[in-house]
Amino acid sequence: xxxxxxxxxxxxxxxxxxxxxxxxxxxxxxxxxxxxxxxxxxxxxxxxxxxxxxxxxxxxxxxxxxxxxxxxxxxxxxxxxxxxxxxxxxxxxxxxxxxxxxxxxxxxxxxxxxxxxxxxxxxxxxxxxxxxxxxxxxxxxxxxxxxxxxxxxxxxxxxxxxxxxxxxxxxxxxxxxxxxxxxxxxxxxxxxxxxxxxxxxxxxxxxxxxxxxxxxxxxxxxxxxxxxxxxxxxxxxxxxxxxxxxxxxxxxxxxxxxxxxxxxxxxxxxxxxxxxxxxxxxxxxxxxxxxxxxxxxxxxxxxxxxxxxxxxxxxxxxxxxxxxxxxxxxxxxxxxxxxxxxxxxxxxxxxxxxxxxxxxxxxxxxxxxxxxxxxxxxxxxxxxxxxxxxxxxxxxxxxxxxxxxxxxxxxxxxxxxxxxxxxxxxxxxxxxxxxxxxxxxxxxxxxxxxxxxxxxxxxxxxxxxxxxxxxxxxxxxxxxxxxxxxxxxxxxxxxxxxxxxxxxxxxxxxxxxxxxxxxxxxxxxxxxxxxxxxxxxxxxxxxxxxxxxxxxxx
Amino acid sequence: xxxxxxxxxxxxxxxxxxxxxxxxxxxxxxxxxxxxxxxxxxxxxxxxxxxxxxxxxxxxxxxxxxxxxxxxxxxxxxxxxxxxxxxxxxxxxxxxxxxxxxxxxxxxxxxxxxxxxxxxxxxxxxxxxxxxxxxxxxxxxxxxxxxxxxxxxxxxxxxxxxxxxxxxxxxxxxxxxxxxxxxxxxxxxxxxxxxxxxxxxxxxxxxxxxxxxxxxxxxxxxx
Numbered sequence: 109x110x111x112x113x114x115x116x117x118x119x120x121x122x123x124x125x126x127x128x129x130x131x132x133x134x135x136x137x138x139x140x141x142x143x144x145x146x147x148x149x150x151x152x153x154x155x156x157x158x159x160x161x162x163x164x165x166x167x168x169x170x171x172x173x174x175x176x177x178x179x180x181x182x183x184x185x186x187x188x189x190x191x192x193x194x195x196x197x198x199x200x201x202x203x204x205x206x207x208x209x210x211x212x213x214x215x216x217x218x219x220x221x222x223x224x225x226x227x228x229x230x231x232x233x234x235x236x237x238x239x240x241x242x243x244x245x246x247x248x249x250x251x252x253x254x255x256x257x258x259x260x261x262x263x264x265x266x267x268x269x270x271x272x273x274x275x276x277x278x279x280x281x282x283x284x285x286x287x288x289x290x291x292x293x294x295x296x297x298x299x300x301x302x303x304x305x306x307x308x309x310x311x312x313x314x315x316x317x318x319x320x321x322x323x324x325x326x327x328x329x330x331x332x333x334x335x336x337x338x339x340x341x342x343x344x345x346x347x348x349x350x351x352x353x354x355x356x357x358x359x360x361x362x363x364x365x366x367x368x369x370x371x372x373x374x375x376x377x378x379x380x381x382x383x384x385x386x387x388x389x390x391x392x393x394x395x396x397x398x399x400x401x402x403x404x405x406x407x408x409x410x411x412x413x414x415x416x417x418x419x420x421x422x423x424x425x426x427x428x429x430x431x432x433x434x435x436x437x438x439x440x441x442x443x444x445x446x447x448x449x450x451x452x453x454x455x456x457x458x459x460x461x462x463x464x465x466x467x468x469x470x471x472x473x474x475x476x477x478x479x480x481x482x483x484x485x486x487x488x489x490x491x492x493x494x495x496x497x498x499x500x501x502x503x504x505x506x507x508x509x510x511x512x513x514x515x516x517x518x519x520x521x522x523x524x525x526x527x528x529x530x531x532x533x534x535x536x537x538x539x540x541x542x543x544x545x546x547x548x549x550x551x552x553x554x555x556x557x558x559x560x561x562x563x564x565x566x567x568x569x570x571x572x573x574x575x576x577x578x579x580x581x582x583x584x585x586x587x588x589x590x591x592x593x594x595x596x597x598x599x600x601x602x603x604x605x606x607x608x609x610x611x612x613x614x615x616x617x618x619x620x621x622x623x624x625x626x627x628x629x630x631x632x633x634x635x636x637x638x639x640x641x642x643x644x645x646x647x648x649x650x651x652x653x654x655x656x657x658x659x660x661x662x
Numbered sequence: 663x664x665x666x667x668x669x670x671x672x673x674x675x676x677x678x679x680x681x682x683x684x685x686x687x688x689x690x691x692x693x694x695x696x697x698x699x700x701x702x703x704x705x706x707x708x709x710x711x712x713x714x715x716x717x718x719x720x721x722x723x724x725x726x727x728x729x730x731x732x733x734x735x736x737x738x739x740x741x742x743x744x745x746x747x748x749x750x751x752x753x754x755x756x757x758x759x760x761x762x763x764x765x766x767x768x769x770x771x772x773x774x775x776x777x778x779x780x781x782x783x784x785x786x787x788x789x790x791x792x793x794x795x796x797x798x799x800x801x802x803x804x805x806x807x808x809x810x811x812x813x814x815x816x817x818x819x820x821x822x823x824x825x826x827x828x829x830x831x832x833x834x835x836x837x838x839x840x841x842x843x844x845x846x847x848x849x850x851x852x853x854x855x856x857x858x859x860x861x862x863x864x865x866x867x868x869x870x871x872x873x874x875x876x877x878x879x880x881x882x883x884x885x
Contacts, residue, residue: 163857164837166829170754269876282873287866302876322858443865448853450863484832484853489825498799499729499824500792504850508735512852512864 130207134340139648206341399593439576474521520634746830746841765819
């Protein structure tokens with residue numbers, strides 16, 4: 109907010125209104141304003157900056173300083189469509205300028221070729237609506253590179269033999285190797301696997317106005333007070349503001365996209381900070397509100413022409429929700445690792461990225477990382493071994509011994525797209541603005557559970573090879589909560605089975621575009637954000653070309 | 663050479679001893695840390711009670727001191743956990759006020775019932791105190807799968823104090839939550855109270871020679 113921004117009137121027809129300022133919205137704002145367009149970004153959350161960021165776990169986790177608040181925006185959950193959903197927190201996302209990229213772990217894996225061509229490669233998956241993407245890894249490669257260089261990603265090109273081809277190395281070396289990374293690397297090599305330095309959207313070297321990581325240790329869940337985490341806030345949004353054509357408008361909660369009689373989107377209707385209704389007019393509308401709020405907004409915007417939700421003639425808006433499977437194992441070592449210092453992850457392995465379904469008996473694959481992602485209070489409640497007393501001297505002894513000696517192996521993996529897994533509008537529960545609450549319907553595909561158990565066995569094997577004194581795995585359970593919100597307005601060539609085309613344009617409405625986690629056709633193997641950002645850079649190119657050709661005008 | 667510092671030390675001792683290259687690389691970060699330290703310093707008022715009566719505070723403190731006892735290292739008492747809980751009840755945990763007030767009365771009744779003649783939890787022996795708390799602990803003491811921060815009127819006071827004590831022991835001491843006084847909780851668990859660190863971080867990375875490529879020609883592993 110230190111840079112002079114234009115102040116557009118709501119009655120001005122700007123070129124683009126972008127709904128959401130996160131991983132995708134921030135990049136679209138930067139690219140489109142950089143290409144000469146007048147852009148208004150409507151962000152439902154506040155505009156916080158480095159001076160507002162804290163290491164106080166109560167503010168961050170209890171008071172939801174950076175995230176959607178369950179009291180204001182309740183969710184409901186059910187496993188299957190025949191159940192009545194119960195109020196339950198089902199999603200968490202960054203609700204502030206910069207979105208979830210402000211508080212994420214910053215793991216920045218690219219998708220591999222297989223993620224775009226699962227069906228061609230292995231055929232359909234029973235019980236899943238698996239589809240190939242209308243674009244390939246090769247189409248996206250230049251944009252992966254663009255993300256890495258423009259926002260700042262640290263890593264070691266060529267270190268993983270399983271990596272897809274890349275046109276350029278990373279712009280900066282990997283972050284330091286943590287003790288967890290050293291143990292992981294040595295053990296993985298003993299087992300014949302191929303660990304590599306984690307690619308992270310965290311600066312290992314300073315950039316103008318941004319510090320390199322100072323290893324404060326409050327990373328996952330926290331906003332970076334030195335600008336080292338390459339969030340949209342610290343990178344793309346600052347660049348968008350410098351163009352002088354982008355207005356960032358926080359505290360603007362969009363609840364309807366309006367249409368004219370010709371079937372064109374005319375702008376976005378939102379509640380401002382005082383809950384007054386405002387209407388921002390625009391020549392084209394881009395929704396980057398995340399995989400939950402994007403489909404919710406389309407469903408809230410149902411009208412005469414689209415009674416089942418805007419741009420939902422296919423009926424798949426909100427469907428095929430994917431999370432990424434996750435399983436966790438833990439080890440306690442003899443000596444202090446002090447892994448609480450620094451970013452979360454320094455080593456990853458992708459030996460299991462592309463598993464052969466005939467050999468393992470399930471579809472999908474994943475990656476393992478060595479991490480410490482707990483802050484002190486969270487550690488005490490969630491990272492002690494089973495059987496540890498909950499209070500008293502022995503609780504204190506275990507806590508004191510383990511805090512500096514614990515490693516987590518996080519197993520990330522595929523979520524198969526299941527049609528019933530979805531976001532929809534709850535018929536009864538309302539949010540604090542009187543809008544229907546977000547309802548989640550979700551039950552993991554059985555293969556996702558098999559993958560988790562398969563990976564947990566390897567994680568325990570790895571911890572054993574690393575010499576851990578105590579090893580345990582969290583029991584794999586069906587997921588009912590997620591921060592990865594994927595696939596709910598999927599991309600495709602067929603308007604009957606997808607919501608957007610490969611230009612991110614909705615099949616139904618020519619000047620309405622969607623770009624965020626909802627665009628993904630498959631979940632990848634665990635880390636979606638880099639792909640979401642690459643898609644955003646690519647979408648900006650496509651949308652710019654369409655606009656310059658006059659294809660968005662009536 | 664000193665390679666870590668707390669935000670407060672940054673102000674009081676300046677930058678003596680830091681390597682020039684490291685300081686140059688982290689200058690914006692250090693300015694930001696200094697701003698945080700000033701904010702923290704401003705808000706450090708002497709503890710006074712905002713919700714509890716002194717009598718209630720003594721009982722809560724006595725319970726917290728069994729949850730994280732003082733051993734050869736400091737416990738909940740030394741970390742000033744009772745002041746964290748006191749402030750919590752007028753800030754983020756207002757909803758628990760009645761639970762505490764009613765629960766404390768029930769606690770005293772339980773003490774007298776179990777140990778006739780002993781009127782207050784705080785005057786019972788540590789062994790008696792533990793017996794009282796075990797009788798209130800709805801979950802097996804050997805349970806580690808407790809949900810984090812469960813709250814609500816139906817929760818036992820004990821479970822709420824347990825959660826609040828652990829939170830108050832480990833909260834960022836530079837925050838205005840009033841817990842973890844002088845970072846004693848962090849010191850007990852082995853967390854250096856600094857907010858910036860340089861590698862090496864721990865035992866296993868101190869002699870790490872640096873990244874060496876994986877052996878060539880990997881066989882893709884499927885089992």
